[in-house]
Amino acid sequence: MNFESLPRSFFEQPTLEVAENLLGKLLVFNEFQGYITETEAYIGVDDPACHAARGKTPRTEIMFGKAGHAYVYMIYGMYHCLNFVTEAVDFPAAVLIRSLQLIKPEPHLLDGPGKLCRHLGMNKNHNGLDIIGSDKFFVADVGKKLSVFTTPRIGIKQGLDKPWRFVAQV
């Protein structure tokens, strides 16, 4: 089955819209295919939980770039987290992919950003990859509709007042 990559304009929208609209989309990465079921938005230098809140650094540089690229970073010395850059150039924002309902090659729930990257073999080698127009790493709309609820983001100590985590109802 062939799927068509979302256009870059999908990721150039406001990050909260992108985070919500990514739920139910199909993530394709090499031999893996899975529905995105949980996301979080990290939005700009004024969001204290966003890595870019402390300005542009070698790590966060990708967040300041063009939408539709992967931002993959190491966390806690042992895990990686996958994000997609959103919004305009020089507006640093991204959506964290927190869970994936894998359907290929084996059905499997990847609930947690670290577990997700570990299972997919995703690491810093994938940081900065363009996910628009690739046939190995992209996101596709397959017409799946899911109802969504929001909560504060997980694992942060600042910005807990913002309900910027988006979860698909099972």
Add this chain to the structure above:
DNA sequence: ACCCCGATCGTA
């Protein structure tokens, strides 16, 4: 050069 801490996870 050094120190602190983190967008996590598995075990208890």
Add this chain to the structure above:
DNA sequence: ACGATCGGGGTT
């Protein structure tokens, strides 16, 4: 509830 584990960013 807590320890593992280490890169990055801020500070000296």
